[in-house]
Amino acid sequence: MTATAIAINCSLAKSSERPSSTDAMIGVLRDAFQPKGVHIAETLRIADFNVPPGVSSDEGEGDDWPAIREKILQHDILVFGTPIWMGQISSIAKRVLERMDAFLSETDDAGRMPSYSKVAVAAIVGNEDGAHWASSQLFQSLNDTGWTIPAAATCYWVGEAMGSKDFKDFEDTPDKVAETADMVASNAAHLANLLKGTPYPG
Secondary structure, eight states, X not given: OOOOEEEEEOOSXXXXXXXXXXXXXXXXXXXXXXXXXXXXXXXXXXXXXXXXXXXXXXXXXXXXXXXXXXXXXXSSEEEEEEEEETTEEOHHHHHHHHHHGGGGGOOOTTSOOTTTTOEXXXXXXXXXXXXXXXXXXXXXXXXXXXXXXXXXXXXXXXXXXXXXXXXXXXXXXXXXXXXXXXXXXXXXXXXXXXXXXXXXXX
């Protein structure tokens, strides 16, 4: 059975407010995954939901995280999308990682977190430097909370600092971004299918 994927967009803006370059990068990965037989089922714009601060899987009345968490864990691959703000991942991305901290205490009888045998990759965009720092922030936190990171797991684009061109403004995807997306998708699909067939024993 082929692995499935879901994406989250940790843009600071809601879907109704403005188009998202992070969505555009997730779209590049969506196109790269399709020839590998992997479909990104949906993209969840986290800003559209109420995800309060905390380190549990349910922070009480009005918390949308439990439903988001359930959707994420139904899939084998997580595409974690974030813009770069002040050289770092967005505050919403940090909040998602903080909520995933609950996985540490949600292990099964073999000591495996809910995210074990699931793969995570990153989609990062920004008009400033920081893509490598952002991916290092993401991947250490995701690895700490049980996700598996494949080789070449980041697809990113950074424009001129304070420049006027955003990634979403490109009519055609830059060649290097497309090449990188293909490698990210290939490695992630390969690893996710292996782990789907033979999960970690714990």
